[in-house]
Amino acid sequence: MTQVLDSKSKNGPLSNSLDSAHPSVRIIKEKCAGCQECVTRCPVGALDMDPHKWVALADSSICVGCRQCERTCPYGAIHVAGPMIVGPSGPLNLYHPKGLIGDVTEIRQGFTSWDEAIAEANRCLDCPDPTCMLGCPAHNAIPDFIAAIRAKDLNAAHAVLEKTSMWPDACSRVCDWKTQCEGSCTWSLAGGEPVAIGRLERFITDQMAVKDIEVTSDAAKGITVAIVGAGPAGLSAATQLVKAGAAVTIYERDRNTGGVMSWGIPSYVLPDQIVDRPIESLIKAGVTLKTGVALGRDIHIEDLKKQYSAVILTHGASTPIKLPLPGVDLAGVEDATYFLTNAKSELAKEKPEAIYDGANVVVLGAGNTAMDVARSARRLGAKVIAIDWMKEEFAKVRPDEIQEARDEGVKVNFGNTVESIVGQNGVVAGVVIRTTTQKSASQLPRLTKEPGTTHHCDKVILAMGYRVEDLGEAKLPKLPHPPQKPKGPIPDRRWIGSGILNSPYTKVGNLALARESMLEDARLPISDGIWAAGDVLVGPSTVVSAMAQGREAARALIEALSSPKSKKK
Amino acid sequence: MTSTLENESKEANTLKNGQPRPVKVELFSSERRRPPKKAGMEQHFGPTDPKIDALKLPVIGKPLTKLFKSRPFQFMMILPNQAIFWIVIIGGIIGGSYAMPAGENNFGTVITWFIWFCLIFIMIVGVGRAWCMMCPFGGFAEWVQRHTFWKRTIKPITANWKWPEKMAKFGILPAVGTFIFLTWIEEFFNIAGPGYPIFTSLMVLGIVATALTVMLLFERRTFCRYLCPLTGLIGSAGATGMVAGFRTRDRDKCLACQTKDCMRGSEKGYGCPWFEWPGSASSNLMCGLCTECMKNCPEDNVGLFLQPPLTSVIKPDRRRTDVGIAVVALLGLVVFQQFNALSPYQSLDNWLNSHTGFQFGAYGYPNPIDYLGIIALAALVPLLLTGIITLLVAKKTTTQVTETKDSGPRVVPSSGGVALLEAPVAQSTTKTVKTSQFKTWFVALAYGIIPLMASDYLARQLPKFLSNSPRIIAAISDPFDKGWNLFGTAKLHIANQHILLGNGVVVVQMVVVGIGLLASLYATNKIVKNELVQVSKNALATRAITLLYVLALGVAVGGLYYPMHAAF
Numbered sequence A: 001m002t003q004v005l006d007s008k009s010k011n012g013p014l015s016n017s018l019d020s021a022h023p024s025v026r027i028i029k030e031k032c033a034g035c036q037e038c039v040t041r042c043p044v045g046a047l048d049m050d051p052h053k054w055v056a057l058a059d060s061s062i063c064v065g066c067r068q069c070e071r072t073c074p075y076g077a078i079h080v081a082g083p084m085i086v087g088p089s090g091p092l093n094l095y096h097p098k099g100l101i102g103d104v105t106e107i108r109q110g111f112t113s114w115d116e117a118i119a120e121a122n123r124c125l126d127c128p129d130p131t132c133m134l135g136c137p138a139h140n141a142i143p144d145f146i147a148a149i150r151a152k153d154l155n156a157a158h159a160v161l162e163k164t165s166m167w168p169d170a171c172s173r174v175c176d177w178k179t180q181c182e183g184s185c186t187w188s189l190a191g192g193e194p195v196a197i198g199r200l201e202r203f204i205t206d207q208m209a210v211k212d213i214e215v216t217s218d219a220a221k222g223i224t225v226a227i228v229g230a231g232p233a234g235l236s237a238a239t240q241l242v243k244a245g246a247a248v249t250i251y252e253r254d255r256n257t258g259g260v261m262s263w264g265i266p267s268y269v270l271p272d273q274i275v276d277r278p279i280e281s282l283i284k285a286g287v288t289l290k291t292g293v294a295l296g297r298d299i300h301i302e303d304l305k306k307q308y309s310a311v312i313l314t315h316g317a318s319t320p321i322k323l324p325l326p327g328v329d330l331a332g333v334e335d336a337t338y339f340l341t342n343a344k345s346e347l348a349k350e351k352p353e354a355i356y357d358g359a360n361v362v363v364l365g366a367g368n369t370a371m372d373v374a375r376s377a378r379r380l381g382a383k384v385i386a387i388d389w390m391k392e393e394f395a396k397v398r399p400d401e402i403q404e405a406r407d408e409g410v411k412v413n414f415g416n417t418v419e420s421i422v423g424q425n426g427v428v429a430g431v432v433i434r435t436t437t438q439k440s441a442s443q444l445p446r447l448t449k450e451p452g453t454t455h456h457c458d459k460v461i462l463a464m465g466y467r468v469e470d471l472g473e474a475k476l477p478k479l480p481h482p483p484q485k486p487k488g489p490i491p492d493r494r495w496i497g498s499g500i501l502n503s504p505y506t507k508v509g510n511l512a513l514a515r516e517s518m519l520e521d522a523r524l525p526i527s528d529g530i531w532a533a534g535d536v537l538v539g540p541s542t543v544v545s546a547m548a549q550g551r552e553a554a555r556a557l558i559e560a561l562s563s564p565k566s567k568k569k
Numbered sequence B: 001m002t003s004t005l006e007n008e009s010k011e012a013n014t015l016k017n018g019q020p021r022p023v024k025v026e027l028f029s030s031e032r033r034r035p036p037k038k039a040g041m042e043q044h045f046g047p048t049d050p051k052i053d054a055l056k057l058p059v060i061g062k063p064l065t066k067l068f069k070s071r072p073f074q075f076m077m078i079l080p081n082q083a084i085f086w087i088v089i090i091g092g093i094i095g096g097s098y099a100m101p102a103g104e105n106n107f108g109t110v111i112t113w114f115i116w117f118c119l120i121f122i123m124i125v126g127v128g129r130a131w132c133m134m135c136p137f138g139g140f141a142e143w144v145q146r147h148t149f150w151k152r153t154i155k156p157i158t159a160n161w162k163w164p165e166k167m168a169k170f171g172i173l174p175a176v177g178t179f180i181f182l183t184w185i186e187e188f189f190n191i192a193g194p195g196y197p198i199f200t201s202l203m204v205l206g207i208v209a210t211a212l213t214v215m216l217l218f219e220r221r222t223f224c225r226y227l228c229p230l231t232g233l234i235g236s237a238g239a240t241g242m243v244a245g246f247r248t249r250d251r252d253k254c255l256a257c258q259t260k261d262c263m264r265g266s267e268k269g270y271g272c273p274w275f276e277w278p279g280s281a282s283s284n285l286m287c288g289l290c291t292e293c294m295k296n297c298p299e300d301n302v303g304l305f306l307q308p309p310l311t312s313v314i315k316p317d318r319r320r321t322d323v324g325i326a327v328v329a330l331l332g333l334v335v336f337q338q339f340n341a342l343s344p345y346q347s348l349d350n351w352l353n354s355h356t357g358f359q360f361g362a363y364g365y366p367n368p369i370d371y372l373g374i375i376a377l378a379a380l381v382p383l384l385l386t387g388i389i390t391l392l393v394a395k396k397t398t399t400q401v402t403e404t405k406d407s408g409p410r411v412v413p414s415s416g417g418v419a420l421l422e423a424p425v426a427q428s429t430t431k432t433v434k435t436s437q438f439k440t441w442f443v444a445l446a447y448g449i450i451p452l453m454a455s456d457y458l459a460r461q462l463p464k465f466l467s468n469s470p471r472i473i474a475a476i477s478d479p480f481d482k483g484w485n486l487f488g489t490a491k492l493h494i495a496n497q498h499i500l501l502g503n504g505v506v507v508v509q510m511v512v513v514g515i516g517l518l519a520s521l522y523a524t525n526k527i528v529k530n531e532l533v534q535v536s537k538n539a540l541a542t543r544a545i546t547l548l549y550v551l552a553l554g555v556a557v558g559g560l561y562y563p564m565h566a567a568f
């Protein structure tokens, strides 16, 4: 069945009837400068040039209403009205745990059949200037792997992914697609329902395992590199370097590799075998892994510099942010790292026990970390309230994740904050909760005059976020230096031209552009022979950004060290 | 293709520690953007493409390029004009304006009406929009909009509105409207008479204020393209000029270009303020010669092209109906200005005023009814005549009109080769209908009379210039009528001399119109040969009747100068 989406009401089918109007494309001939920017971008070939007047010509009967032309035209000479012609997106296939306790089955199951995947792939327009690729922090060639799915060619699909991503099986599980690839899909930019890029990427890795690493060039032959931290940034840098023939040693403080993905992100989101896959394959490819070795404690930058041709710092942002709350030092107040590590090891047991059975747990925060804490606590038998001082509409959270948590019985209260933690005999007994107001996303929330209410609880978990640990390596430039704005006064005109920045429905383009400047930062060495990537460079961000930055730092390193100039030196 | 940001500045390419900046992710693969291979492209950029690139000429090419690429260039061009017009404004306000009704010695009135208005025409006819490049009105407003004199700033001070689609359809016609309105104001207050200098200064202030307001509300130079009183005249009359404007040298580079910095702007300059694309410009109609595109182009692919006179009249690739209508309306306006110097007009105006009660003390000329009436009548003449010509010699043609109706499901192809989904099928029925040729003929022939119209404007300004321009010599020494003698030229006898008077002026006027007429005949002949003969019943008859029409029109407007006796 065909559905027609109304461009004005944010997604959601407007009507199922086939006789509702076509999109109509109007060109203001007087304003059209004849640049063909629209013509080269129209995915269905609905635009052409008038050979005599050299202005754009539209065939509305072919148009699917994606509005790329409207977004790209430098002079606003083209307008599209009417519905978007695209079917509804395929099923989410969410798993709803019944018993919950100890259940670590994956929640987001992705597409379960070729039919579902191909139907979704057919929603993709194979855009000539794919904005989804700009939205993906790793710049995966999305339309190419979608085309490979349509052709049922898994080898080709993997080959596409391999060029840009070493962890597609993880990204397609933990990414926040709505602010990345899917948010930048042309349908999203037009206010419609995007192609389910994340689920398609995952479908590829579900159907065929990611292949082992192969050495494909000798561009980095003879180069030795030390990588500090085995999170996504570090592992991705290592992959890139190994492929080019470099000798890589990874130093990791923990016993496990994977960083946050190993101790933090729960297995019902990201199964353990996916976390472990890359390091196994890296070791097979000859990488030396040294676990239990910490920078600043067991090794030092100066020594690494002497020992290796170059160093890449990817040790993440692992210091939890601690609020100066009254009562924060009481027993029963924990940080998210501690809690998640314990919870994960309990849940990893064959028969996990409800170790928090009946306990009242208060989680501070409603972001990624907080929801992982809350949902893990639920799986271990606790009653959970998550408290966030932002208003729900302004909070930088994943709505789908909040919804999943709520479905699992987590109470998520936005517009609230904890004023103090109350104790009895040095142990947590409750929290005093105050309400807040917030007028806009840019404004910080304020306390209302309403008096605080006391909520009884047995545990308080602080999950407000992380910052970069101060290792006392004084000689390094100050880290992190998160770039707030894209470099240069004007964003790259290819970005403007793609139309990603001109959507009236979403600001996803600005986010993507900011990520681009972080990628650029990762390419720059922080001092001679030292690169940094991931959370340690830009502050807490995402798995895929860390991974892409690791890749770019490695590429830059190879380029710098293998250039003839530096060889002479 | 490499990105612009990469090619940008040298310092951005090397880092603090001297290492080369690594290359960007190869993300924007050019294969994906399928470059169109369209029929018509060759022809579009073919025959009219001007061949001479002023920036590649020996000796002057390099210094010119350097000059145009420097950011302060346009500011330097605007500055002198800006200074002059602020003196005009101030002079009108503080000068001895009320004491001297005929501001014949006031700097403001002298320079505006005796000199500037005439020079601007010569410039238009010769160059095109050279005035726009140095215009102090738009220039001033643009300084405010960009909050800088010449630097590249990022956030303009403007509400950034787009010119409404409904208005854009009319092209330059609203601007012709503002010109007709302003001319009426000018006549009513006898500003260019010249009358009280204060009126001149208020008028200039009014233009500056309007330009500023529009620039603060609308994006880029919307004012200059769509509303400026002079833009219709400069744009259409400028078609005779020898400067084709800034255009690209190698079209293939433009087609492969991924950034279109000329339109979108870069670190080096603003995107075209005039909404042009140097890659496709095929007439000099809307290029404001601001040099921004050549500053921006990362491929150094923009040149300043020269063309033989009349090229943009004879063969712009894109004839515009709004320009056609503008030409006849502007012709109507200048004919009114000729007519108003004749005595029958005085009686008509007085008679109308007494019957309509349009008299306010000394002010009552021109009555809006006869003003607009005469313009309309005069504009109707070429309109009617081209109508008759079309009836007589145009071939009757038919076209296939396709009507589409939706019915049943349809398949939208996706590039993966798989059907996207089902959607309504457009079923078309084709009918043959007779089509009117009038628009084609009218627009083409209206372009043909552009030189005549332009020469008529020039001739109309000549009496003031030829008799009174030397007064500027005195006026510069005493710009505000204060009895000063700044340069010792205030009392010079020569300032009261006339270059020509009386019959001498009439002769020059007729010669000017004569040249315009010849140019129009030449252009019309070419246009007819290129575009109209093919759609006519008889080639010879077509050429004869169109030339006869232009000749008659020329003789009529030129002939009017005789009874006008070189009137101001």
Ligand SMILES: Cc1cc2nc3c(=O)[nH]c(=O)nc-3n(C[C@H](O)[C@H](O)[C@H](O)COP(=O)(O)OP(=O)(O)OC[C@H]3O[C@@H](n4cnc5c(N)ncnc54)[C@H](O)[C@@H]3O)c2cc1C
Residues within 6 Å of the ligand: A174, A175, A176, A228, A229, A230, A231, A232, A233, A234, A251, A252, A253, A254, A256, A257, A258, A259, A260, A261, A264, A265, A293, A294, A295, A296, A314, A315, A316, A317, A318, A336, A340, A368, A369, A370, A372, A466, A471, A533, A534, A535, A536, A540, A541, A542, A543, A544, A546
């Ligand atoms: C609970 C939680 C949930 C998250 N959920 C998501 C999600 O769903 N999706 C998403 O995209 N992002 C999520 N994130 C963010 C994401 O995990 C991080 O942005 C990403 O892992 C950063 O990668 P990294 O390689 O820079 O650092 P990390 O993953 O932090 O890896 C750093 C590694 O360095 C090691 N290390 C630290 N200090 C030293 C030292 N001194 N010497 C040696 N080794 C050291 C650490 O042990 C660790 O293995 C989450 C973060 C948290 C905390």
Ligand code: SF4
Residues within 6 Å of the ligand: A027, A031, A032, A033, A034, A035, A036, A037, A038, A039, A055, A056, A072, A073, A074, A075, A076, A077, A078
């Ligand atoms: S992008 Fe705009 S100006 Fe360029 S051809 Fe299309 S409609 Fe015309």
Ligand code: SF4
Residues within 6 Å of the ligand: A023, A025, A041, A042, A043, A044, A045, A046, A047, A058, A062, A063, A064, A065, A066, A067, A068, A069, A070, A080
């Ligand atoms: S809306 Fe999309 S499909 Fe329609 S003409 Fe524009 S670019 Fe083509």
Ligand code: SF4
Residues within 6 Å of the ligand: A123, A124, A125, A126, A127, A130, A131, A132, A133, A142, A143, A184, A185, A186, A187, A195, A197
């Ligand atoms: S996923 Fe969306 S933006 Fe990307 S190519 Fe397909 S339709 Fe275009």
Ligand code: SF4
Residues within 6 Å of the ligand: B245, B246, B271, B272, B273, B274, B275, B276, B277, B278, B286, B287, B288, B289, B290, B291, B292, B293, B294
């Ligand atoms: S940017 Fe170029 S095309 Fe546009 S007005 Fe200026 S000089 Fe002319």
